[in-house]
Each structure stands twice: as structure tokens, then as C-alpha cells.
Amino acid sequence: MIIQDVINHLHELAPLNYAEDFDNVGLLVGDKNQEVNGILVTLDTLESVVDEAIENNCNLIVSFHPIIFKGLKKLIGKNYVERVVIKAIKNNIAIFAIHTALDNAFKGVNSIICDQLNLKNKRILIPQAGSIKKLQTYVPTSHADSLRNALFKAGAGRLGNYESCSFNFDGEGTYLGNENSNPTLGTKGELHKENETAISVIFKKHLEPKIVSTLLQEHPYEEVAYEIMVLNNTDANTGIGMLGELDEPMNEVDCLKWIKTTFNSGVLRHSQLQSKPIKKIAVLGGSGSFAIGAAKASGADLFITSDLKYHDFFSAEDDIVLADIGHYESEQFTKSFLVDYLSKKITSFAIILSKTNTNPVKYL
Template identity: 40%
Template sequence: MRIKEVTTYLEHIAPPVYQESYDNAGLITGSPDTEVMGVLVCLDATEAVMDEAIEQGCNLIVAHHPIVFRGLKKITGRTYVERVIIKAIKYDLAIFAIHTNLDNVFHQGVNSRIAEKLGLIHTRILAPKQVNKKLQIFTPASLVAPLQEALTDIGVQRVEGIKEANYMNQPGRSGMINGEMRVKLEVSYPEAVQSAVLGAVRRFQNEARIDYDLFPLETVTPEVGSGMIGELPKPMEAEAFLLMLKQQMQADCVRHTAVLDRPIEKVAVCGGAGGFLLSAAIAQGAQIFVTADYKYHEFFDADGKIIIADIGHYESEQFTIQLLFDIISRKFSNFAVHCTKVRTNPVFYLT
């Protein structure tokens, strides 16, 4: 089993095209063709985690946060990032990051795990991403399956289903070519993946006559986007919910705005820094917004309309470790998968 088989599967769960523009998800160190000896999952690929991987005999580290966000001009060991990279190269350790692309998927994503911990029902993406391109592909029937596979590998499979229909009456196009029926595939996808989609289609043009038309769309996909919103099975008083939140998320403290005089029924969540979603949470009727990394002045934005509850960045994402363990171990049984025992939270609380 090679590393690329594991990473390809993870990218099927959370396609890289769903990551934010600032992100650096994917394979950061190591060769994709190396045999997997064992996998260690973590939030942060720190030096202590690298040592743990070596001790456990794991040569693939699957981390939520990328160890490298921006380019490195020197690798001298001066910073902790450089020291991690040096150790990874020295011990032939592969580091794979699955970050905002995992944040942005509805199924088996970071926010779905938070919603599960809080017992939310009727969940949906809080801020769906826009889907603004549609491609109609006219192809011989024999290429439908390989085309669909190629497009699925890119990550368009969750944007919209690929539809099939013959087009005998399509103006200017014949329904038959070389005695073979031609069909129409319709694919909708985010603009960010357009070059990859068109590249895949053009590769098949060398094998047969394939035509395509491109259209703009103004639609959204409900299964891709930021944050999540759901309902409690029964309304709770705000104080009781905050206590439950602290316990369920294993938070040392919860920073929050003033408690409002109404029960909590609808809850919005976003793992990590989610302040940019506050207006969406308010607009969709949430009584409380659970997230992290709020600054002092940003708390004023609650403005008596909602409770902001900041549980801490690490605390909001810590269950991603178990999520990744579950995803990998359920799919692969021919190597060991371990959850890190290193607590990588750089923030400590004096209570």
C-alpha cells in the first residue's frame, strides 16, 4: 500500500479544490510512492509528534494543520517549522495536511463532528459555496465511464450528479459517430476547479471526437461550504447550554457574550477561527455561535442578537483527530493507524 493510495482516498473525502485560497492542504513532505508502514493522525505536526511517529514506526503523518503555509527560503533549523521539515526529510516521514478542505465538507467534516458532539439535528452547511460553472460534454458512449472517473478524481462528484442523455436532436451535432451513440454529460463545479476539469476533458479529445459547451451558473451546493447550523432536540436555557458546551468540547473555559433572555434552539458552529460567519449565523436565526479565535472588539458584533461562544481553537478542532482516525482505519486494514498522544495546544489556562 503506497502513500498516494491513502492520500487519494482522503482527497476523495475532502477534495483539495474545496480548500481556501490561503491554505496549503496536501502532501507537504515525502514521496507518494513510498510504502505505508503506519499512520499517525494529529492536529499539528510538531517536533514532538514527529518523534512520536518515529517511535511508533509510522512514516505517514496526517495532520489537520499544514506545517508549511508559505514558502520557505531557508531550511536551517532556526524555526520549529524548519526543524520539523529537516526531521521529516532525515527520517523519510511524509506529512499530509487536510485542512480547510475538511472544514468545508458536510459529510465527515470538522464541523459535522462538532455538531455530533453537541447533539445537533437537522444540520446543514451555514455558508454554502457558490457553484458557478456548468459544462456540457458530448462524447461517445464508450468514454462515459472513464470520463466520469476522471472528473470524480478531480473532486466534482459532490458538486452535482453527472447526468447522461442522448442528444440525437442537438442542432449541428450528430447522435452517432463511427456507428457509436454519443451522449451528453452535464457537470457543475466551482470555478476554482475549472482548469482541472477542462484539462481532463481535453485529454480524452485525443481518443475521440468530444465537444463541450461552458455556461455560467448562479447556484450553490448545499454540501460544500463553511460552518454548520443545526437544532437541539429540545430547547435549552443559555446557561445550561454553555455548561454542556464546556463539558462536551472538553474546554478549560468558554469566553462568551452576554446571555440572552431566550432559550437556545438553533446552534451555529465553526471549528477554528469562524468570526467571518457571524452574520450568516444571525441571518439564519441561531441563538448561539460556537467558534474560536475571537478578539475583544469582535465580541461587540453580537449586538444583543446572538451569543458568541469562543471555546478555543484547539478545543474546537481536537475531535478532528478521532475523525481522521475513523476515516482511515475504516478504509484500510493493512497498516496500523494511531492517534497522537501529544497535546499540541500552545495555549495554557491558569484556573
Template identity: 40%
Template sequence: MAKYLEKWAPPGAAWDKDNVGLQVGSKNAKLKNIMLCLELNNEVLQEAINKKCNFIFTHHPLIFLPLKKINIQDDPTSKLIESIIINNITVYSAHTNLDFTKDGVSFALAKKLKLKNIDFLENQEANQFKVAVFVPLDKAEEVAYAAFNAGAGTIGEYDNCSFRSKGIGTFKGSAKSNPTIGKKNTYEKVDELKLEFIVDSWNLNAVISAVLNAHPYEEPAYDVYLLKNKNVNYGMGAIGQLEKELTVDEFLDYVAINLKLKSFRYCSNKNKKIKKVAVCGGSGSDLLAAAINAQADSFITADIKYHVFQKAEGKILLIDAGHYETEIFSLDAVKKKIESFLGNNKSISVFKFSGTTNPIKYY
């Protein structure tokens, strides 16, 4: 299951200080039922045990900071880990990689608000490479598909993307060489194809390894270029449009109803109508400038400080809808993905935790 989740939300896309992926257990355990939650506590674990789940997916990592000791007598996290191990359960987390992926946390929030034409509010950048490799004509497809299968050549909704240009490669092998084409100690000219494709940084080593393994030459020639492109496949936040324009009061009611909010904080903006809406599930205050620059009428996120509201006042309708409240809908997206992965396998059930792990109460 982990490899399917990682194909959608690769750990390499996460914030570099995050701790995503396997938290406790084994990826090789035979899958039974699956429990989904934003964070793991004793209530979630007990429900997972009752429903015979041996795989728990969490958004917030169970282990975020390094554990210095496992003290099952006094430390709640240590006690939880003990119970997880005793019950042969695997815990897996997708945190900022789920935040930054298409159809992840912010996209799920945007869809809950029924936004149209959803895209990233701010794309990640400088995390892609271009790989160029020189291949004899008759081996080009073999090498290309090896690269594609390792993760190269994905641009937005397209995969297997490459550019190809013909040329002539020259070489002269030493007495110790073993050339695939031509003879050693002989200057050779060969019709070759230059294959180029974009690779996300976390797939780079796998792609190069696949290319070298598939390449017929003893010493393949290839180039690797760091790109400054914006990555269309990964980013932060989301932005889209409402089906119809709403007044500010109508939009505030709309947000409360669609996100099932008891209350929320907001500051006024200069616009009397709301059409273009930016969102970021969880703590997204750092994207305020991006939302304003994108000419969004409103920006919905969580954990907003007083001075951030001051910066937004009169410029954009800034709404703090709550951390839990803006992330919980992502579990629906995860459930949909997992059930798609499982296909017709009816022996495995996927459950969302029936309670709430939100520590915040409203008076």
C-alpha cells in the first residue's frame, strides 16, 4: 500500500525537515483493513484494533521529532508505540507531501468549497532536473521506457514526455575497452539519438540507474541539468473560482455551511463580491502574499496570527477556519485513492476514524 501512496504523494516532495513515510511496523506485512486519521491517539488505535485494521494512515506524523528514549511507563507516545507493535499494526504518515501534491490537502479543501478550475496557488520550484542521454537509434525506445518507468517524463497530466534529436556520436575505445559498436583502438562514428526528459529530484538517482542499466554502451554518455522551472505537478495551496459570485456575507455563510464550522475568525477586505478563492489546508499564512498577488478575493487557511490579519485587512477577505477543519477533508481524498488502488479487492475495508482528534473546543 505504501508504494501506491508514494506514487501519488512521494516523500521526496515533502518539506525537508518533515518525517513522512513509515512510522512504526513493516511495509511488507500482509494488508488487512485500513484506518485513516489526521493524527493517531489511543481512541484511533482502539477503533483500528476493533475493526481489525493492521494499517493506519495518518496525516500528522506520529514521530516528528527524534525519540531519545522509549519509556512505556511515563511517555504517552512510547505507550502508543508499544500497543501498535503488540497488535502488529503498521503506521504510515503522509504530511507535507500530501499538502504539496495534486488532489491532496488543499485541493480537497477547494473541492469541498465546490471551486472550479482548481490549480496550485504557488508551485514548487528548483526541484527538477533535465536528463539528456545519448543512445544508438535502435536502443532509444528501450532506454526511454526504462527512464519513464523509473519516474522520468511527467509534466502535469502527461507522462512519457521526452524530446529527441538525431546526431552523430564519436568515440575511440582503448585496448581495455569492450565497445558494443565498432572495434577497440578504432575511431568510430555512430548515428545516435539524444533523449531528454524532466525528472523530479527525488526520482533522479532511480532514473539514472535505470538508464545506465538499459543502455547498451559500456560507458554511456549523459548530462544532468538543474532546472529553475516551476514544478506543475507539486505546489502549495490551491486557487479556483466559485460557480457564481457571492456577497461577503453570503460567502461567509457559504464557508460555514460547506466546512461545517461552528465559528471562525476573519478580517474585512475591499471587495464587495467574492468569486476567486485561494485556500491552504493547515498553517498557510506564508501564502498570504501569493493569494493577494493572484488577485484572490478571499484566502482560507488556519493558525493565522494577529499581525497577519493586520497585513490582510482591506486587501483580501482572510479567513482562519481552523487547522483540523481545513485538513479533515483530505481523508476523503486518501480513501478514494486507496479504494482505487484496491480495485475489486473486497476483502480489505478502508475506514475513517469515526470520532474527532481535534483538541480544540468551542465555548
């Protein structure tokens, strides 16, 4: 097994196409064609984590957070980022980061938080814009069924709980091939008219290379006419944050104490209590102040996130309780989830859970 094989498994869980634009995900250090002899999974890649990989004979580190976030102009070991990269390169250890790709996956970070709290009826808090595209192409009517079915098999035409979705209409296509053409139907140098079917199908954007490849392979024409458009529609299964519900409402104080214990938070900061039971909960692992408005609009009684600033707590107003459980604490279960996922996909060697606590925040 090579590194790219591992990346392919992770891409099935959380396609990198859905990572946020500001992020730096994917293979950050190493050769994708290098053979893998061991995988260490961590939340952050620190020097101590690289040492742990060396000790366990792991030459691939799968990290939630990217160690390289901004551009590196020098590698002289002047800070922890440069020292990590230098040590990884010296020891032939690759580093892969998944970060906001997993944040935006339905079975990702926020689903893990919901599962820790046994929340039901999970759904995305902020669906990601631009995640759905549409293909429209034109094919001889005699070939429409075979092409349409090939596109369906490649993953096109899936909408919510439905598949094999398309829109089709018939018309007349014309073309005139020059002396270098080799038309499938008609004769070069002569204007040809053909009964054609226009086929429109939607697909998730990470499937575009596969959809286009299938189209070009299955379409009978020498030159294939097609259009790809980004839609404003959102995919209910792709986006950041998540909503869920408790089986039974809880008293606010009891709920907050339970959450603090569940996530082993050294400190749990919260906004003014609302004197009403907690039933509907919004969650967003990591820094989530940008989603306070969405959490309020969703009708949630409580929003669990981290890295809230002083003035963020005012924005709760009288609509919601905000709970800051800590950045590390909100994402801590992610690495165990990734170990379990990869262990089911890869059985030729052990997937090792890092024992290093990378939380930089300490509590008295």
C-alpha cells in the first residue's frame, strides 16, 4: 500500500474539495507514491508526535490540523513548524492533514460531537454553497440511454434520497466537420443534422473528474459538446456545524455540567442562561463564533463551540445559550474516529492512535 491509497480512503470519508478556501489540507510533506509501513493518527503534528511516529516505525502521520498553514520561505528550524517539517523530511515521514474537509463532512467532526452527546435527528447547520454542479450534454438519441446510465453509475443524478435523476429533451443538432474530422455520424465536409437528446444531471463537485471522464469515454462523438455549471442549490449532507436533539429536555445547569464532564473541559464558559430547558443543540467543533447567527436562526437552545471572544457572548442576547468548551476539547475525539475508520479500511498493518496530548492550553 502506498500513501495515495490511504489518501483515497480518507477522500471517501471527507473529499478535500469541500475544505474551506483558507485551509491547507492534503499531503503536506512526503511522496504520495511512497510505500506505507505504519500510520500514526494525531490531532496536531508536533515534534513529539514525529518522535512518536519514529518510535512506532510509522512513516505516515494523518493529522487533523495542518502543521503548515501559511507559506514557508525558509526551513532553518527557527519555530516549531519548521522544526516539525525538517524532522519529518529527515526521517522520511509523510504528513497528511484533513481539517475542514472533515469539518464539512456529514460523518465528520460535528457528527462526532453529536454522537458524544447522543443527539438525535442530526442535520447540517450551515450547508456549503457551491457544492453541487450540473452537467448538460447533447448526444444522439440512439445513445442517450447508455450514456445516461454510465453517468448515473459514475455518481451523477443523486439528489437527497433519490438517484438516477435527470432532465432530458429532444431536438436537432447540426455540425459540419472539416477535412481533419472523423465524424461518427455523417460525412466530413457535409452539414449533418442529427436527432439528439439533451441530458442534464447534477453531481457533487468532487466527482467532476470522474463525471467528465465517463462522459468523454462513453459519448460516441469525436468532439463532445457539454456545459458544467455551479448551482446555488446546497447539499443537505455537506457543510459545517450540526444540529441535533436530546431525547429529553435538560435543565440548563445540569446540561452544561454534563457537557463539561463529557468533554473533560478544564473550564466551560457560557453566556447568560435563559431559564428554559435545553432540547435542541447546535454544535461546531473548533472556532465557531461565525456560526452564532446560524445557530440562533435554527432555533437551537444551546450552541456548543470554542474560541469565543468577550463580545461574542453578548450576541447570544435572549435567544440562545452559548457554551465554549475549548478548541482541543471540541475536537479531541476526532483522532479516535479516524483510527477506527482507517482500521476498517486497512488491515495489513496497525493504525496507531497518538498518545501525545497536543492541547497547548493548560488550566490551573
